[in-house]
Amino acid sequence: MSIVTGTGNTTTESLVEGKTERLWKPWKLSNQGIAFLGELESGVLNGKNFKGQNVTDGMILKVYNDSRNLPTVGMGHLVLPEDRLRVGDIISLDRAREFVRKDKAIAVKAVNSKVNVPLYQYEFDALVSIVLNAGSGKGATDLSIIVNVGDYVETAEKMKLFYTKSGTTNVWRRSLESKLFSTGVYDAKH
Numbered sequence: 001m002s003i004v005t006g007t008g009n010t011t012t013e014s015l016v017e018g019k020t021e022r023l024w025k026p027w028k029l030s031n032q033g034i035a036f037l038g039e040l041e042s043g044v045l046n047g048k049n050f051k052g053q054n055v056t057d058g059m060i061l062k063v064y065n066d067s068r069n070l071p072t073v074g075m076g077h078l079v080l081p082e083d084r085l086r087v088g089d090i091i092s093l094d095r096a097r098e099f100v101r102k103d104k105a106i107a108v109k110a111v112n113s114k115v116n117v118p119l120y121q122y123e124f125d126a127l128v129s130i131v132l133n134a135g136s137g138k139g140a141t142d143l144s145i146i147v148n149v150g151d152y153v154e155t156a157e158k159m160k161l162f163y164t165k166s167g168t169t170n171v172w173r174r175s176l177e178s179k180l181f182s183t184g185v186y187d188a189k190h
Contacts, residue, residue: 020118021120022123027119027121027124028108029107029125030121032186033128036180037058037075037188038058038059038188039058039189040177041076042076043055044058051064056096059075059097059100061090061091062088063085063087063089071086073091073096074095074096074100075100075103077100077103103132104128104132106132106136108128110136111124111127114141115147115148116144122184125186126159127143127147130174130177131143133173134162143158146158152181152182153182156181156182159174159178160174160175172190176188
């Protein structure tokens with residue numbers, strides 16, 4: 001529980017103390033948040049997804065082209081030249097987990113560094129999901145401006161139309177992230 005105190009002016013009657021169930025930094029992505037991301041990125045946590053790809057722990061171990069025709073693997077990891085992978089290559093579950101760990105760390109760091117208001121765990125998880133998908137640069141900065149005003153209801157509304165790296169919106173994904181942010185319901189089915 002966070003306790004917020006401050007003064008409004010120089011009289012002692014102006015001291016304000018408030019309590020919130022929201023948490024303060026540093027935040028960490030929860031296990032529910034990781035499962036939510038896995039299902040968002042891969043379609044299912046285990047088994048075959050809607051594209052017929054094999055999914056293990058929310059990760060696709062065979063490199064494929066995503067909706068933007070970019071090589072992708074694991075839990076939505078954009079394949080980089082230093083990864084030395086091509087479409088069709090299969091990676092180990094351990095390597096996929098390492099990609100998730102690195103990608104997740106970038107998004108978690110971005111939200112922790114740019115958000116300056118307390119958050120519920122599920123609000124943090126929803127913000128990390130968007131930053132992981134839309135990028136930790138301008139996207140995280142734009143989103144932090146909205147959330148740092150402290151209007152959590154408006155933040156959830158703005159999240160529905162938040163852009164992705166390609167400049168388009170993933171309406172279904174943003175709707176699920178907004179729902180998570182506003183309700184705490186970890187439902188990534190699509």
